[in-house]
Amino acid sequence: MDGGRPTAPIAAIAVDAFTIPTDAPESDGTLEWDATTAVVATAHAGGQTGLGWTYSTGAAAAIVRDHLAAVVSGREADDIAGCWSAMHRACRNLGTRGVVMHAISAVDVALWDLKARLLGVPLARLLGRCRHAVPVYGSGGFTSMSDEQLGAQVEGWHKAGCRAMKIKIGEDWGRCVDRDLDRVATLRKLAGPSVTLMVDANGGYERGEARRVGELLDELGVVWFEEPVSSDDVTGLAGLRAALRCDVTAGEYVADIADARLLVGAVDCLQLDATRCGGYTGFLRAAALAAGHQLAVSAHCAPALHLPVAAAIPNLRHVEWFADHVRLEPMLLDGVPDVHDGAMPVRLDEIGHGYRLADTKLPGAKGFDPR
Numbered sequence: 001m002d003g004g005r006p007t008a009p010i011a012a013i014a015v016d017a018f019t020i021p022t023d024a025p026e027s028d029g030t031l032e033w034d035a036t037t038a039v040v041a042t043a044h045a046g047g048q049t050g051l052g053w054t055y056s057t058g059a060a061a062a063i064v065r066d067h068l069a070a071v072v073s074g075r076e077a078d079d080i081a082g083c084w085s086a087m088h089r090a091c092r093n094l095g096t097r098g099v100v101m102h103a104i105s106a107v108d109v110a111l112w113d114l115k116a117r118l119l120g121v122p123l124a125r126l127l128g129r130c131r132h133a134v135p136v137y138g139s140g141g142f143t144s145m146s147d148e149q150l151g152a153q154v155e156g157w158h159k160a161g162c163r164a165m166k167i168k169i170g171e172d173w174g175r176c177v178d179r180d181l182d183r184v185a186t187l188r189k190l191a192g193p194s195v196t197l198m199v200d201a202n203g204g205y206e207r208g209e210a211r212r213v214g215e216l217l218d219e220l221g222v223v224w225f226e227e228p229v230s231s232d233d234v235t236g237l238a239g240l241r242a243a244l245r246c247d248v249t250a251g252e253y254v255a256d257i258a259d260a261r262l263l264v265g266a267v268d269c270l271q272l273d274a275t276r277c278g279g280y281t282g283f284l285r286a287a288a289l290a291a292g293h294q295l296a297v298s299a300h301c302a303p304a305l306h307l308p309v310a311a312a313i314p315n316l317r318h319v320e321w322f323a324d325h326v327r328l329e330p331m332l333l334d335g336v337p338d339v340h341d342g343a344m345p346v347r348l349d350e351i352g353h354g355y356r357l358a359d360t361k362l363p364g365a366k367g368f369d370p371r
């Protein structure tokens with residue numbers, strides 16, 4: 001330390017991965033899964049350790065080990081932007097989106113936690129907190145669930161005070177529209193008249209079907225239609241945005257500000273995922289770009305991870321309190337905050353983001369072979 005400024009060189013970056021089975025097989029409109037893999041990076045400098053993670057695949061751990069660790073090691077721990085650029089440059093020939101950006105994201109989050117720990121401050125304060133709590137919405141309602149299972153989930157969201165709730169539609173690539181709409185009507189009954197209804201089709205519909213479904217969702221009072229068509233169909237998103245009353249949203253696959261820029265004009269709210277878009281560094285950059293276009297940001301999944309950075313952007317709409325990650329984060333980490341009155345309190349009583357790895361609580365998890 002020099003005058004309170006961290007000048008320690010980064011001594012090492014370590015990585016591990018844990019694959020945790022879900023309670024039961026799950027599905028949305030376009031994917032089925034039965035496990036989640038958390039890739040965990042730790043950054044070491046000046047006797048402190050920073051912790052970061054992404055939800056990805058073991059290949060992201062191999063990227064950290066084989067392509068990022070050496071690039072970052074030896075650099076000053078306070079130079080996060082320099083580390084980010086160095087990692088990005090090192091992966092040029094691999095492609096810097098998808099799994100590679102998941103890996104960069106995990107390291108970036110670890111570096112922010114490390115810097116806050118070296119400074120001895122809460123991470124939310126270092127990032128520039130502008131609120132005391134971040135609003136969340138309940139998210140789950142997988143197409144694989146029965147009405148009874150959805151009822152139990154909605155009850156949990158009510159108990160947490162969620163004022164907005166989101167379910168998956170677009171079942172079987174948009175082939176089950178009647179069931180999609182029945183489930184939305186069921187959600188309205190379960191949620192009550194005052195809850196904001198949201199749906200996510202995960203790109204399951206084609207343009208015409210998405211417009212027809214969207215018009216019926218408008219009649220049902222749905223205000224959020226996420227990925228009605230593929231996020232790659234930016235023109236389709238923009239057309240639906242113009243045709244429908246509900247907000248059209250996307251952004252969970254954004255990897256950098258160039259990706260985010262493509263969605264400007266096509267969405268009513270930009271979704272960003274710090275575990276996929278370059279960590280807290282990438283999230284802040286893309287959120288600033290959104291603010292410059294009068295767009296609000298909603299954080300995608302990983303609620304505990306997003307808490308400190310969501311607290312630091314003025315144009316936040318909410319954070320997704322995603323059922324799989326709400327179950328997983330307390331298994332992976334110690335220190336995950338509870339949700340009360342539909343919001344997560346910002347942590348100002350802990351140095352860094354306040355989370356520590358709790359791998360002893362991971363039943364059935366498979367670790368990463370570091371060789």
Ligand SMILES: [Mg+2]
Nearest residue numbers: 200202226252
């Ligand atoms: Mg989504």
